Amino acid sequence: MPTADEMDVTFDPLAEGFVDSPYEQYALLRDHDPVQHSPLLHGWVVTRFDDVGRLLRDPTVSSDIHNATPTPLTEMELERLAEQRRAARTLVLMDDPDHARIRKLLADPFRPREIDKLRVRITERVADTLDRLRDTCGDERVELDLIEEFAYPLPVEIFSEMLGVPDEDHPRFRHWTQLVARSVDPVMRADEREECLAGLEAMYAYLEEVADRKRAEPGDDLMSALVHAEVDGGRLTHEELMAQLVTLYMAGHEPTASLIGLGMVALLRTPDQLARLRDEPGLLRNGVSELLRYDGPNQFVRRVLTRDTPVAGVELPAGAVVYASPASANRDPRRWGDTADQVVVDRSDAGQHLQFGAGVHACLGSHLARLQAEIAFAALLERLEDVELAGTPEHSTRMFIRGMARLPVACTIRPRST
Numbered sequence: 350m351p352t353a354d355e356m357d358v359t360f361d362p363l364a365e366g367f368v369d370s371p372y373e374q375y376a377l378l379r380d381h382d383p384v385q386h387s388p389l390l391h392g393w394v395v396t397r398f399d400d401v402g403r404l405l406r407d408p409t410v411s412s413d414i415h416n417a418t419p420t421p422l423t424e425m426e427l428e429r430l431a432e433q434r435r436a437a438r439t440l441v442l443m444d445d446p447d448h449a450r451i452r453k454l455l456a457d458p459f460r461p462r463e464i465d466k467l468r469v470r471i472t473e474r475v476a477d478t479l480d481r482l483r484d485t486c487g488d489e490r491v492e493l494d495l496i497e498e499f500a501y502p503l504p505v506e507i508f509s510e511m512l513g514v515p516d517e518d519h520p521r522f523r524h525w526t527q528l529v530a531r532s533v534d535p536v537m538r539a540d541e542r543e544e545c546l547a548g549l550e551a552m553y554a555y556l557e558e559v560a561d562r563k564r565a566e567p568g569d570d571l572m573s574a575l576v577h578a579e580v581d582g583g584r585l586t587h588e589e590l591m592a593q594l595v596t597l598y599m600a601g602h603e604p605t606a607s608l609i610g611l612g613m614v615a616l617l618r619t620p621d622q623l624a625r626l627r628d629e630p631g632l633l634r635n636g637v638s639e640l641l642r643y644d645g646p647n648q649f650v651r652r653v654l655t656r657d658t659p660v661a662g663v664e665l666p667a668g669a670v671v672y673a674s675p676a677s678a679n680r681d682p683r684r685w686g687d688t689a690d691q692v693v694v695d696r697s698d699a700g701q702h703l704q705f706g707a708g709v710h711a712c713l714g715s716h717l718a719r720l721q722a723e724i725a726f727a728a729l730l731e732r733l734e735d736v737e738l739a740g741t742p743e744h745s746t747r748m749f750i751r752g753m754a755r756l757p758v759a760c761t762i763r764p765r766s767t
């Protein structure tokens with residue numbers, strides 16, 4: 350096999366075509382340079398399933414950027430975190446024991462049994478959205494952007510409802526979460542940064558008010574559960590609570606919307622698999638796992654090594670920043686065999702994918718995301734008759750979360766079945 354240099358295998362998220370499909374680059378990296386130093390990221394890009402899983406589960410590997418040997422990117426991030434003091438307290442960037450303490454306080458409302466109680470409400474919201482769309486076109490065939498009209502609003506609405514935010518304020522959250530998500534991008538004009546910080550402040554102020562209200566008058570909602578959550582006599586401080594709420598909005602929004610968008614594209618491009626899911630709704634649960642595996646939003650998870658660590662035969666030094674790619678791992682034929690690049694909705698081990706990460710930081714919202722996706726796909730497959738792509742889907746350009754900016758489809762929207 351030729352070496353990486355002979356093949357010119359360089360991780361380059363700015364290369365033409367990467368945004369539409371990064372998977373060809375990942376395949377080359379896995380085969381020729383499975384742990385590659387990236388001058389662009391000042392860190393190591395790790396692409397094989399076994400290596401990614403091992404790194405995510407390794408308790409000596411840190412999520413705290415303060416442990417990194419400084420690089421221009423880590424310096425920039427530390428500056429950003431200093432600017433957004435509260436964002437720095439997110440559990441995503443913490444190590445145990447702080448991480449474990451905060452995670453325990455957040456965990457209960459996200460357990461499968463609790464999340465399953467939302468099934469009826471989510472089904473109702475999804476059906477309402479499709480009813481509203483049908484109201485505008487009746488039995489006519491229509492073209493619509495499934496991202497703008499369906500996938501993007503859904504997770505914010507569901508999460509806002511879980512928190513106990515009234516319906517009329519949901520659009521504000523949609524705007525704020527967009528700003529907050531943008532604020533993570535390392536390169537941004539000064540006026541944009543100002544706008545993002547102002548949005549973040551407005552979101553904090555609003556959430557503080559809701560938290561105060563629920564502290565005084567608890568209800569049957571997530572905010573009440575979180576302000577009163579207690580483990581071993583300890584509670585979330587006000588500052589910690591605010592940081593986690595913004596994390597939850599952000600962590601939950603883009604990837605869930607992307608999963609619905611990317612999954613629909615995958616199904617529209619493999620009509621036999623779409624037909625199977627439509628005909629056998631019992632396969633949906635497994636189908637969602639397979640769509641997460643095949644083209645999930647999460648491209649990279651960042652970690653910092655706290656001791657010299659061998660990865661795929663390369664000795665990486667303590668302090669190194671590592672970008673482990675669940676998306677690449679999920680297409681690794683060493684793990685998934687010859688069908689790694691195909692959608693197979695009844696793949697028996699699809700649930701072993703790494704889209705939700707692994708180890709102590711494994712996604713806290715995975716049951717919620719899965720439930721929303723299952724209900725959304727069920728409704729779309731049932732009610733969008735003769736659905737087909739009505740143009741080229743546009744992917745968004747963020748490197749860590751593969752998202753969709755536009756997904757034009759043509760279909761007739763069936764009325765709700767009673």
Ligand code: HEM
Nearest residue numbers: 440441600601604605608647704705706710712713714718
């Ligand atoms: C398809 C949708 C989603 C995907 C693919 C996804 C993926 C991930 C991944 C890969 C991680 C691990 C990050 C790391 O190891 O550094 C993570 C963490 C997390 N996710 Fe998700 N996520 C999704 C939806 C959600 C939702 C709906 C919520 C909640 C509303 C959520 C909340 C969180 C939180 C709080 C963490 C941090 C956990 C920790 O650090 O202990 N996620 N997610």
